[in-house]
Amino acid sequence: MGYYLADGIYPKWPTFVKTIPSPQGNKKKNFARAQESARKDVERAFGVLQQRFAIVRGPSRLFKVNDLTNIMKTCVILHNMIIEDERDDSQGLNMEYDQLDDDIPELSRNPTNEFMNFIQRHHEIRDSSAHHHLQADLIEHHWQFHSQQ
Numbered sequence: 001m002g003y004y005l006a007d008g009i010y011p012k013w014p015t016f017v018k019t020i021p022s023p024q025g026n027k028k029k030n031f032a033r034a035q036e037s038a039r040k041d042v043e044r045a046f047g048v049l050q051q052r053f054a055i056v057r058g059p060s061r062l063f064k065v066n067d068l069t070n071i072m073k074t075c076v077i078l079h080n081m082i083i084e085d086e087r088d089d090s091q092g093l094n095m096e097y098d099q100l101d102d103d104i105p106e107l108s109r110n111p112t113n114e115f116m117n118f119i120q121r122h123h124e125i126r127d128s129s130a131h132h133h134l135q136a137d138l139i140e141h142h143w144q145f146h147s148q149q
Helices: 026-052 065-088 113-125 128-147
Strands: 004-006 016-018
């Protein structure tokens, strides 16, 4: 299961790795610093992509992971191409690249396997006990990784 770096306003779900408000001990302090730094970098990057591409602003729950990966890679590549083109031609056209349709596929009214898998994943991401285990595992992994360097 993937996860998002988040701040304190998000629920305690395993999909959100929240900031440690008052970290105690070197492991937690080190992790909190790294997590905050990475979260800010990601927020800036997504902000840029959301301004440019409507598909990044919309909900993503109905997309498959492979499709999301391809969408994000495509948006990053297109963004870099646009930036490169704008550098080459400072007199270029001012085009709107985010005029994409926000069509969301309809769900079937019949309980298909895909729908049942969606419901199961939905319940898994709301498991607050898994949130604490994931955060503890990430803190330990980060500490082990950086103490070896």
